[in-house]
Amino acid sequence: MALLSPSSAQDRTPPAGSADTVQAPxxxxxxxxxxxxxxxxxxxxxxxxxxxxxxxxxxxxxxxxxxxxxxxxxxxxxxxxxxxxxxxxxxxxxxxxxxxxxxxxxxxxxxxxxxxxxxxxxxxxxxxxxxxxxxxxxxxxxxxxxxxxxxxxxxxxxxxxxxxxxxxxxxxxxxxxxxxxxxxxxxxxxxxxxxxxxxxxxxxxxxxxxxxxxxxxxxxxxxxxxxxxxxxxxxxxxxxxxxxxxxxxxxxxxxxxxxxxxxxxxxxxxxxxxxxxxxxxxxxxxxxxxxxxxxxxxxxxxxxxxxxxxxxxxxxxxxxxxxxxxxxxxxxxxxxxxxxxxxxxxxxxxxxxxxxxxxxxxxxxxxxxxRKPYGHFWQGLDYQGAARTIQKFHRPGDAVVYDRGPDYWRMLDVGVRFYLPDDLQPRDVFLAESAADRHDLWPSECQDPAACVKDEQRIWLVVGGSEGDPLEALPAAQAEALRSRYTATGTERLTGLTVALLQRTR
Structure with a gap:
């Protein structure tokens, strides 16, 4: 028998038409x-x-x-x-x-x-x-x-x-x-x-x-x-x-x-x-x-x-x-x-x-x-829960800020966008150029955060972790630009991340 030729083991199915096979239509x-x-x-x-x-x-x-x-x-x-x-x-x-x-x-x-x-x-x-x-x-x-x-x-x-x-x-x-x-x-x-x-x-x-x-x-x-x-x-x-x-x-x-x-x-x-x-x-x-x-x-x-x-x-x-x-x-x-x-x-x-x-x-x-909700993660992140919160309490004209700090590999912005409906995508306040437009995996953010804050009455904040003050998770310039005009009116801590609603004060 040639090496690696088809096995002739006795448990193989008899070929069609053999004596042991009953013919059918x-x-x-x-x-x-x-x-x-x-x-x-x-x-x-x-x-x-x-x-x-x-x-x-x-x-x-x-x-x-x-x-x-x-x-x-x-x-x-x-x-x-x-x-x-x-x-x-x-x-x-x-x-x-x-x-x-x-x-x-x-x-x-x-x-x-x-x-x-x-x-x-x-x-x-x-x-x-x-x-x-x-x-x-x-x-x-x-x-x-x-x-x-x-x-x-x-x-x-x-x-x-x-x-x-x-x-x-x-x-x-x-x-x-x-x-x-x-x-x-x-x-x-x-x-x-x-x-x-x-x-x-x-x-x-x-x-x-x-x-x-x-x-x-x-x-x-x-x-x-x-x-x-x-x-x-x-x-x-x-x-x-x-x-x-x-x-x-x-x-x-x-x-x-x-x-x-x-x-x-x-x-x-x-x-x-x-x-x-x-x-x-x-x-x-x-x-x-x-x-x-x-x-x-x-x-x-x-x-x-x-x-x-x-x-x-x-x-x-x-x-x-x-x-x-x-x-x-x-x-x-x-x-x-x-x-x-x-x-x-x-x-x-x-x-x-x-x-x-x-x-x-x-x-x-x-x-x-x-098959658990975080069965694919090394450390769970509830993107779906964050999207659900934003969708439930969203008002027309709302904007959003995502934490894109040193741990951007957590992709909070992409995760929340995936679970949000296509017709509910708030303006990303500090986004300068998307990853798609940059032909890269990561987006870029505006260099002057204060100038990027417009006149939205409410801004959703999505950051990693569960800091007492969610703004602390942002770069200092971004946090200062938001603190000078907004105050947190509600915070929800989910698995691996925090969602806060900022209300304009002036």
């Missing part, structure tokens, strides 16, 4: 065939879990950044990514088009991620079936659905779920291309998918290290595969060349906050990768059990899971560190494939089903936490 047979498909139930389970309460957690800072960028005009967006966030430019353009069709509610902007995770579960099942057999593929796909971080980033208006899907799909297409190495169509599909990986997130191109292992295993007997792989992979990487060039220039600004990893980081990031220490341990243990008869398949899946973290850890000891758990989410499908194979090594369907049920029950606490 075309439509009915097709429907039953879909129901028996190994990818269907993992995809549906993942979609159900990711869609459950998808709109409940408030958008956090990174998601608000996605919405703010995608809500700009195409010209503004293209101009911005030439200065900042070029590595996410493809995702922003996609989300821009998506919002134009489906709107920009929390559910709408997160829906692509939920669909991507469901698609990934289907790929996991198909890869697992090909490498280890049908039962292993089904178990791996269902196990993938249960991993808490899958729901977490299936609820995220960021590109990471799409990256996971692109890597899983590229892996599946590579295996199919190696089945028919003379088919240029299959290698073209693989090249396109590799290009999508690079355009969505450059770090995920480290998955090619795992793909190379598969090619080496097969190239021993079929040398043509090596040449076709190199051509397809290089073509895909070349498609992402503009992002590579811009990303290198912007890296110091974008990810300078990521610390240089220590040796222990190779172990300590695993619980974060799964959003559960228990699942991390269970999946790793099951993956070890996958090293049975199909050692070539186990070697390939292990390389795809292990080599990218090692590569990122190594290069992160230069000027810029890239070693962060969510940048490595694309390795989860490989771990799920291995765990599915290890789980089905017990040969008892009842035990496999029981193990999946137990794992699902044990992960319920993590799943519940992820």
């Amino acid at each position: 075309g439509a009915q047979q097709g429907f039953k065939g879909v129901l028996r498909s190994v990818w269907l139930w993992p995809a549906l389970a993942t979609l159900a879990l990711t869609m459950y309460q998808i709109g409940r957690p408030q958008l956090w800072e990174d998601e608000l950044n996605s919405w703010d960028m995608a809500a700009r005009s195409t010209d503004q967006l293209l101009a911005a990514v030439q200065r900042v966030d070029a590595v996410l430019g493809t995702y922003y353009l996609f989300l821009h088009a998506w919002m134009g069709v489906f709107g920009d509610s929390a559910t709408a902007v997160r829906m692509p991620s939920a669909l991507a995770m469901a698609g990934t579960a289907a790929c996991v099942a198909l890869i697992g079936q090909r490498l280890f057999g049908r039962r292993a593929g089904l178990a791996g796909g269902l196990l993938f659905a249960l991993i808490p971080v899958v729901s977490r980033y299936g609820h995220e208006a960021r590109p990471y779920a799409l990256v996971v899907l692109a890597v899983a799909l590229s892996t599946l297409l590579l295996l199919r291309a190696m089945d028919r190495p003379t088919s240029w169509w299959r290698w073209t599909g693989y090249a396109v998918c590799v290009g999508a990986v690079g355009l969505l997130h450059l770090v995920a191109l480290t998955a090619l290290a795992g793909h190379l292992v598969a090619v080496i295993l097969r190239a021993r007997s079929e040398r043509l595969i090596a040449w076709r792989f190199c051509l397809a992979a290089l073509t895909g990487v070349a498609c992402a060349a503009p992002v590579v060039l811009l990303g290198r220039e912007q890296a110091a600004r974008q990810i300078s906050w990521i610390p240089q990893p220590e040796m222990w980081s190779l172990l300590t990031f695993w619980p974060q990768l799964y959003a559960s220490a228990l699942v991390a341990g269970a999946v790793t243990t099951l993956a070890v059990l996958a090293w049975g008869e199909r050692r070539d398949a186990a070697l390939f899946a292990t390389a795809l899971a292990v080599l990218p973290p090692l590569a990122l850890w190594t290069v992160s000891h230069g000027d810029v560190s890239y070693f962060f758990y969510r940048y490595l989410l694309f390795t989860l499908p490989a771990w799920a494939v291995l765990a599915g194979a290890g789980l089905t090594a017990v040969r008892s369907r009842a035990m496999v089903a029981a193990a999946l049920v137990v794992l699902g029950l044990l992960t319920l606490p993590e799943q519940q936490v992820l």
Whole structure:
């Protein structure tokens, strides 16, 4: 049997038309065939879990950044990514088009991620079936659905779920291309998918290290595969060349906050990768059990899971560190494939089903936490509550002031604007130039605050924290300009921020 050829495991579904298959009318047979498909139930389970309460957690800072960028005009967006966030430019353009069709509610902007995770579960099942057999593929796909971080980033208006899907799909297409190495169509599909990986997130191109292992295993007997792989992979990487060039220039600004990893980081990031220490341990243990008869398949899946973290850890000891758990989410499908194979090594369907049920029950606490209002935050910020307060007590002619101090990454202005109705957007008193007009992530404020205060009778003040005097959170010049003309007539302290109403006194 050729290395990494489709598994001939005894649990594979009999082909249509075999002696064990009862023939049925075309439509009915097709429907039953879909129901028996190994990818269907993992995809549906993942979609159900990711869609459950998808709109409940408030958008956090990174998601608000996605919405703010995608809500700009195409010209503004293209101009911005030439200065900042070029590595996410493809995702922003996609989300821009998506919002134009489906709107920009929390559910709408997160829906692509939920669909991507469901698609990934289907790929996991198909890869697992090909490498280890049908039962292993089904178990791996269902196990993938249960991993808490899958729901977490299936609820995220960021590109990471799409990256996971692109890597899983590229892996599946590579295996199919190696089945028919003379088919240029299959290698073209693989090249396109590799290009999508690079355009969505450059770090995920480290998955090619795992793909190379598969090619080496097969190239021993079929040398043509090596040449076709190199051509397809290089073509895909070349498609992402503009992002590579811009990303290198912007890296110091974008990810300078990521610390240089220590040796222990190779172990300590695993619980974060799964959003559960228990699942991390269970999946790793099951993956070890996958090293049975199909050692070539186990070697390939292990390389795809292990080599990218090692590569990122190594290069992160230069000027810029890239070693962060969510940048490595694309390795989860490989771990799920291995765990599915290890789980089905017990040969008892009842035990496999029981193990999946137990794992699902044990992960319920993590799943519940992820769906709380501040489940996406490091530190909660009640943007929605602030918007609700302003909307409830708003009067025509009201203005607003946002705290844009040293902690502007909290994006109080963008968060409140997202949750306010489109027809209720008070004048931003100290805003000089919006982020969209500046082609940047951050806006600029007027240099002379006193001159920017007009004749509004009431101004809403939104600041971080819960200071006794909300004006203390503002820069001194802004606070003085407001104190000289306004007095606070009401204050509401919410999670992570304060909303105050200032009334004009003169």
